[in-house]
Amino acid sequence: MAKTLDCLIIGGGPAGLTAAIYLARFHLSVAVADDGNSRARQIPCTHNQAGFPDGIAGVDLLNRMRDHALKYGASLIGARVDGLAVSAAGFEARGRESIACARTVLLATGVTNRRPEISEATHAEALREGRLRYCPVCDGFEVTDQNVAVIGRGPRALTECTFLRSFTVRITLIIEEDSAMAAQDIDRARALGIAIVRGYPSDFALGSTGIHVTVGQRRMTFDTVYPALGSEIHSELAGALGADLTDEGCIKVDAHQRTSIRGLYAAGDVVVGLDQISHAMGEAGVAATTIRNDLAAAAPILR
Missing domain, CATH: 3.50.50.60 (FAD/NAD(P)-binding domain)
Structure with a gap:
């Protein structure tokens, strides 16, 4: 040695x-x-x-x-x-x-970072294209006025939504059906204009108009998705x-x-x-x- x-x-x-x-x-x-x-x-x-x-x-x-x-x-x-x-x-x-x-x-x-359920190839491409991001402090500026989703659980995810709200008015919080959310947090989200969608996000895909994700029975499209999964x-x-x-x-x-x-x-x-x-x-x-x-x-x- x-x-x-x-x-x-x-x-x-x-x-x-x-x-x-x-x-x-x-x-x-x-x-x-x-x-x-x-x-x-x-x-x-x-x-x-x-x-x-x-x-x-x-x-x-x-x-x-x-x-x-x-x-x-x-x-x-x-x-x-x-x-x-x-x-x-x-x-x-x-x-x-x-x-x-x-x-x-x-x-x-x-x-x-903990990732959502997404294939390795799609994850890598989404990162390169700026469709998937993990750090609002780093790159919130880049999503200014975009349609943004945050995937997460509970207060942590809402805190990330609130931070991003200073960059864009279009924020959607995606949380699982059984994820607990206090009444005051729901009121806070509504007061800030943050939409709340419940369901498990899956079937991520990239398209010419953004990143597509299925939540429950809904197929949704966003400019950027932020996983807030810890x-x-x-x-x-x-x-x-x-x-x-x-x-x-x-x-x-x-x-x-x-x-x-x-x-x-x-x-x-x-x-x-x-x-x-x-x-x-x-x-x-x-x-x-x-x-x-x-x-x-x-x-x-x-x-």
């Missing part, structure tokens, strides 16, 4: 790669273990990323960030980390085989080590991105906060600087 790293970053999305750039430029040995499933890869074009007023695709942004990290000496490991154990050196990460040993570990494992939080590695998690499963960290396990840090969407690229990058900068300073406190970093 190679020498013990100063830091192993698990997750090659915006948070992980930002931290890699910082740590490499701190003259520390750092590697990023990336299984290629960053949620940012699914972004067809983001217009929220500062410095790219005409937008940039998620894949292109990640490629730029990888090149940036490599330029300053970071290493990339194309592997999925399935297990993380405390070792004499700090931590050992394992996949199908031993991946790396490191004095510290930064978890930037992110989350995965996310799967990838905090299993932290949980297995006994790190503190929130009730939802996010990794708890202090103001410097330290977890409750010494030498283990976390940044990005796997931590409670605004699920945005800019926010993930900011947390990563804090985490990387904390890692550098914590390592220096244990043993001076000298040239």
